[in-house]
Structures are given as structure tokens and as C-alpha cells.
Amino acid sequence: MSDPIVSLTNPEFTDDPIRAYAKLREEAPLVRIGFPGGPRVWLVTRNEDVKAALSDPRLVVDYSNVPGHQGPSVADQMAAALDLPDEFVPYVAANMMLKDGKEHARQRRLITPAFTVRRMKALRPRVEQISARLLDALAEKGSGDLIEDYSSPLTGTVICDLIGIDEADQPQVRKWMNEYTAPDADLAASGQAMVDYIKDLIERRRAEPREDMVSALVAARDENGDRLNETEIVSVALTTVNNGHHSTSHFIPTAVLTLFDNPDQLALLRAKPEALPHAINELMRIANVVPTAGPRYATEDMEFAGCPIRKGDALTGSYLSANYDPRVFADPETCDVERVLERGQTHLAYGAGSHFCPGAALAGIEGEVALDHLLLKRDTLEVTIGREQLRYTEATPGGARLLDALPVRL
Incomplete structure (x- = not known):
């Protein structure tokens, strides 16, 4: 294998990524990639191999x-890349997503009760x-931006409810949530406010617990009586905002x-609304906005x-x-809202292994409700610009490519 062979900034990966990745996938299970000014890594392209990489204890x-590493940790690199103020570094270092082995298992064990399927399902009426x-x-206005007027306030409000933020404070907190992840945001100001x-x-929930995530995290203890500290709870809340709000919105x-x-699949879904859970799984497979897993190190x-x-x-x-691996998905480039996978066959929108997304159930519920309300209970939604007019922001080379706006009419 050559060193390196591929740059994900090449036009083929932005113009037609599905075909570009299909070519890589059939050439080799691993290909060497490089980013401008960044490290070179191995890109794992096949479904079963990606699952294996996310579960292999030899990869951290x-x-x-x-052993014998030299240089900064991933947390240190993230803090440097984001130019974080020193006071934010401990919250990055405490991030469960950047932990391995026993420390990751400890946090996961303490955090899981806050994200039970029962707790997530209880949020559905809200x-x-x-x-x-x-x-x-939006219907009263007649037109607007589906992201700004609907999906962002929907997922932002749900995350505020989940965390336990008082309703009166939610508009300001949602403003901070959006600001501190914006490309031109004052990270120090909005992040510190959050x-x-x-x-x-945390202090208020210690005094008066409620049925919310912060209360559950404050109360969590494992069999040894271990608890999350304040820095870990803050880190979980910030991670929940980033992963639970922005990706789903x-x-x-x-x-x-x-x-x-x-349109044939939309018509089928309208005729068979009971297929909505399968449709969400299919759309998570082909419309997932998170294109790559975080790096693992041998x-x-x-x-x-x-x-x-x-x-x-x-x-x-x-x-x-x-x-899109045809080894797992028949006709992978076809959208099939009734697709039912066999046991062991899974898309990877939520990751895999010990770092599988704890908020997967909530993301599924939000997706189901949104598509039901937007497209099944109504049939008047229209996108008011052509596909060629849509604009995207790419966070990093080869990273998430997010819509700037989606103008619509109801």
C-alpha cells in the first residue's frame, strides 16, 4: 500500500462521494489518506471492518x-485546534468519547441510567x-427555513428538556448552544456561559432533584459507590448538546x-405509515450527516x-x-423505506462497540416525529429552491457537510 494515496479534499469526494468511496472500498479494505497539514491515517472502508475497528481493544x-507514545493526546489536540481557553480543557479531557478501557467503562456505567430507552420514550409526547x-x-408564516424555524429549535428544546434546563431559560441556552458550535462564534463567551x-x-438539582438528566447524573452511583464529579457531569452535558442537538437538527x-x-418511497411511506421506524433506519443509513468515526490508535x-x-x-x-457496502446492504444506493436488515446487519450512523451512541433511541424518536409531522400528517411541504442552490458548510476536510439552510413553504 502506498503512502499516502488519497486526499478526501479531492473534488471526486465532494462531487460524488458515494461513487468515490465505492471505488476505494473495492480496491482495498484499508487505504492511506492524508489531510493538508494534518496526520496521515488509515481509512477503513468496509462495514464489517469498521465495526471491528470500533470494537477492537487494541485500538484506542x-x-x-x-505504549511509548510521544506527543499530545487527542483531547490536547482538540483543545489546541479549537483554540480553547485553558479553563475549558478539563471538560474536553473528561469527555467520555475520548476515554478508553476501565475509565470509559466507569463513565458509561454511571451515565447509562440517564439515557435508558424508557426515559427516552417518555420524552415522545413532549x-x-x-x-x-x-x-x-411556520404554517402561519407561510414560509421559512426548515433548519432555523423547525429542526434546530425542535432538537434544541428537546435536549434542554432532557438535560433539565428550566423552560424560562431555554431560549438563552439554545442561543449559546448554537453559538458555541458556529464557525465564527465567540467560543470563550458562549462556552463559558454554558x-x-x-x-x-448541578447545584440546584443536588438540592431539589427532578426527572431530568442532570438529576440522574448527580444521583448516579456504581456498585462501589463511585460517582461522577462536577467536571464529568458538565462534560456529559456539553457532549449531549453537540451530539444530540446539532447532528439530529x-x-x-x-x-x-x-x-x-x-418520491416513490415517500408515497409508499404515506400509504404505509407503520413503516416509519424502518424508514428512519434507512434514512440514518443513507442521510447520516456524520461521515467518519473518530480516530483509533494501534x-x-x-x-x-x-x-x-x-x-x-x-x-x-x-x-x-x-x-453503502453491498456486502451488507442489497442495492445500497437505493432508498428502501421498508428495508429490514437481518440480525447482525446494521448501519453505523450511531457508531458501534463500547462507544455506541447512548442517545440513539432519542434521535430515532425525534426523526420519526419530524417526518410524521412534516410529510405524513401534511402533504403541503415544498422546498422553494433548486438543489443546485443549496449551500453547505464542511466543518473539516472529509468531515460533516452540513446544510446552511433549507428554504421551505407550507
Whole structure:
């Protein structure tokens, strides 16, 4: 294998990524990729191999866990890349997504009770209520931006409810949530405001617990009596905002566009609304806005997918490629809202292994409610610009490519 062979910034990956990744997937299970000014990594392209990479204990998310490593950890690199103020660094370092082994298992064990399927399902009536209110307001206006007027306030409000933010404070908190992830945002100001608010919320929930995530995290203890500390709770809340709000708020408009591009499938879904859960799984497979997994680092010289990997090498799985792998999905480029996968066959929109997204159930509920309200209970939604006029922002080379806006009319 050559070193490196592919740059994900090449036009073929932005103009027709499905075909570009299909070509890579059939050439080799791993390909060497490079980013301008960044590290070179192995890209894992096949579904089963990506799942294996996300589950292999020899591959870690924190580079500092590689024996004899030199250089900064992933958390340090993230803090430097985002130019974070020093006071934010502990919250990045405490991020469960950047932990391995026993420390990751400890946090996961303490956090899981806050994200049970029962707790997520209990939020559904509230999701329905918020969605209906937002759509009534959009219908009264007649037209607007599906992201700004619907999907972002929907998922933002749901996450506020989940975390436990008082309703009166939610408009301001949602403003911070959107600001501190915007490309030109004042991260120090909005991020610090979020941190200060969550710290105060923790103290209030210690005094008066409620049925919300912060209360559950404050009360969580494992069999040894271990608890999450304040920094860990703040980190969980910030991670929930990033992963639970922004990704789903952009999935919804992308899913709408996908169904409009497949009118036969939209008609089938309207005729068989009971297929909606299958449709959400299918749309998560083909309209997922998170294209790659975070890097994993080899802790030893090893063979992976038949390829020699050296200690310290980085591997990243392509969700986009894995979710279109014909070894797992029949006619993978076809949208099939009634697609039912066999046991063991899965898309990777939520990841896999020990880092599988704990909020997957909530994302599914929000997607179901949104498509039901936007396209099944109504048939008047129209996109008011052509596909060639849509504009996207790419966070990083080869990273999430997010719609800037989706003008619509009801």
C-alpha cells in the first residue's frame, strides 16, 4: 500500500462521494489518506471492518494510551485546534468519547441510567408537542427555513428538556448552544456561559432533584459507590448538546430532501405509515450527516483486515462508505423505506462497540416525529429552491457537510 494515496479534499469526494468511496472500498479494505497539514491515517472502508475497528481493544481513542507514545493526546489536540481557553480543557479531557478501557467503562456505567430507552420514550409526547407548535408557527408564516424555524429549535428544546434546563431559560441556552458550535462564534463567551449555567444547574438539582438528566447524573452511583464529579457531569452535558442537538437538527432536513428525491418511497411511506421506524433506519443509513468515526490508535504492531498496522498508526472508519457496502446492504444506493436488515446487519450512523451512541433511541424518536409531522400528517411541504442552490458548510476536510439552510413553504 502506498503512502499516502488519497486526499478526501479531492473534488471526486465532494462531487460524488458515494461513487468515490465505492471505488476505494473495492480496491482495498484499508487505504492511506492524508489531510493538508494534518496526520496521515488509515481509512477503513468496509462495514464489517469498521465495526471491528470500533470494537477492537487494541485500538484506542486516546493516543496517550499507546505504549511509548510521544506527543499530545487527542483531547490536547482538540483543545489546541479549537483554540480553547485553558479553563475549558478539563471538560474536553473528561469527555467520555475520548476515554478508553476501565475509565470509559466507569463513565458509561454511571451515565447509562440517564439515557435508558424508557426515559427516552417518555420524552415522545413532549417531542410531539414541540414539533406541532413549531409547525403551526411556520404554517402561519407561510414560509421559512426548515433548519432555523423547525429542526434546530425542535432538537434544541428537546435536549434542554432532557438535560433539565428550566423552560424560562431555554431560549438563552439554545442561543449559546448554537453559538458555541458556529464557525465564527465567540467560543470563550458562549462556552463559558454554558459551563456556568450547567454548574449552577448541578447545584440546584443536588438540592431539589427532578426527572431530568442532570438529576440522574448527580444521583448516579456504581456498585462501589463511585460517582461522577462536577467536571464529568458538565462534560456529559456539553457532549449531549453537540451530539444530540446539532447532528439530529441537520439529519432532519437531509432526510426530507432524500425522500423528495425518492418520491416513490415517500408515497409508499404515506400509504404505509407503520413503516416509519424502518424508514428512519434507512434514512440514518443513507442521510447520516456524520461521515467518519473518530480516530483509533494501534497500541501494538498488528494485522487488521489483512493489512499490517504499526503501533501508533491511526485508523478512522468511514461511516459513509460502510453504510453503502453491498456486502451488507442489497442495492445500497437505493432508498428502501421498508428495508429490514437481518440480525447482525446494521448501519453505523450511531457508531458501534463500547462507544455506541447512548442517545440513539432519542434521535430515532425525534426523526420519526419530524417526518410524521412534516410529510405524513401534511402533504403541503415544498422546498422553494433548486438543489443546485443549496449551500453547505464542511466543518473539516472529509468531515460533516452540513446544510446552511433549507428554504421551505407550507
